[in-house]
Amino acid sequence: MFYLVGIGLKPKHLTLEALDSLKKCEQVFLDAYTSKYAEGSIDELQALIGKKIIALERRGVEQGFELILKDSKGMDVALLVYGNCLTATTHVQLLIDAKKLGIKTAVLPGISLTNMLGKTGLDEYRFGRTVSIVFQEQNYSPESFYDMIIENIKAGLHTLCLLDIRAEEKKMMGVPDALKVLEKIEKKRGLSIIKDSRIIGLYALGSKNEKIKAGNMNELMKSGPGGFPQTLIVCGKLTDKEEEAIAALND
Numbered sequence: 001m002f003y004l005v006g007i008g009l010k011p012k013h014l015t016l017e018a019l020d021s022l023k024k025c026e027q028v029f030l031d032a033y034t035s036k037y038a039e040g041s042i043d044e045l046q047a048l049i050g051k052k053i054i055a056l057e058r059r060g061v062e063q064g065f066e067l068i069l070k071d072s073k074g075m076d077v078a079l080l081v082y083g084n085c086l087t088a089t090t091h092v093q094l095l096i097d098a099k100k101l102g103i104k105t106a107v108l109p110g111i112s113l114t115n116m117l118g119k120t121g122l123d124e125y126r127f128g129r130t131v132s133i134v135f136q137e138q139n140y141s142p143e144s145f146y147d148m149i150i151e152n153i154k155a156g157l158h159t160l161c162l163l164d165i166r167a168e169e170k171k172m173m174g175v176p177d178a179l180k181v182l183e184k185i186e187k188k189r190g191l192s193i194i195k196d197s198r199i200i201g202l203y204a205l206g207s208k209n210e211k212i213k214a215g216n217m218n219e220l221m222k223s224g225p226g227g228f229p230q231t232l233i234v235c236g237k238l239t240d241k242e243e244e245a246i247a248a249l250n251d
Helices: 016-025 042-049 058-062 066-073 088-100 113-120 143-152 174-190 217-221 240-249
Strands: 001-005 027-031 055-056 078-082 105-108 131-133 159-163 201-202 211-215 230-234
Touching: 001 088, 001 113, 016 027, 016 105, 027 066, 058 066, 058 217, 066 078, 066 088, 078 088, 078 131, 088 105, 105 143, 105 240, 113 201, 113 211, 113 240, 131 143, 131 174, 131 217, 143 174, 143 230, 159 174, 174 201, 174 217, 201 217, 211 217
Parallel strands: 001 078, 001 105, 027 055, 027 078, 131 159
Antiparallel strands: 159 230, 201 211, 201 230
């Protein structure tokens, strides 16, 4: 059996179903490149399940895991994914690969950032497409995420912006970094749509040190440091109840 397991935002988010399944597994692997815990460590999770966890970087998950499945056929094997386990298409592909190999699969969902968006005061039904803001490089500076944010705003919808993580470089994008990327794109295009929008920054959501801060682009770019991972929301049209909730619930 191949178990694809969401492990939430901290060790205590692991479900009882996942705990029971992992204790039966002969091998437990971790997708170590898509995110990290907001609180706690993988060592704590190892102690909880009583198994050694083998961390895999991007190549090991995207290119090497099919070989792991072949070599471990007939065994119980798990891949752990931070948050929920089926957010990324890579993990869906692993289920397909397992099915082709004749391996039974089980998906055990975990608590995700998206399960907590209501804590901001925003209506979860009023979000448009999620985007990922990536680090800009000399030969790689996409802007498609900006275009999607604008489309969401035109439709009156909020945009959840996931921020780039480069685990191999121990580099995680923060809210100020992401806003600088958006500001640069807006200046190039002669626009101020996002600059004039309400922004909500999410810092280490789900942890005891979580912070949710609402303001405009300039205010959040100047805000003090917060815990990681970090995420931001660009608000679309706000209802009266959302305005009231944002003012009451956020810094």
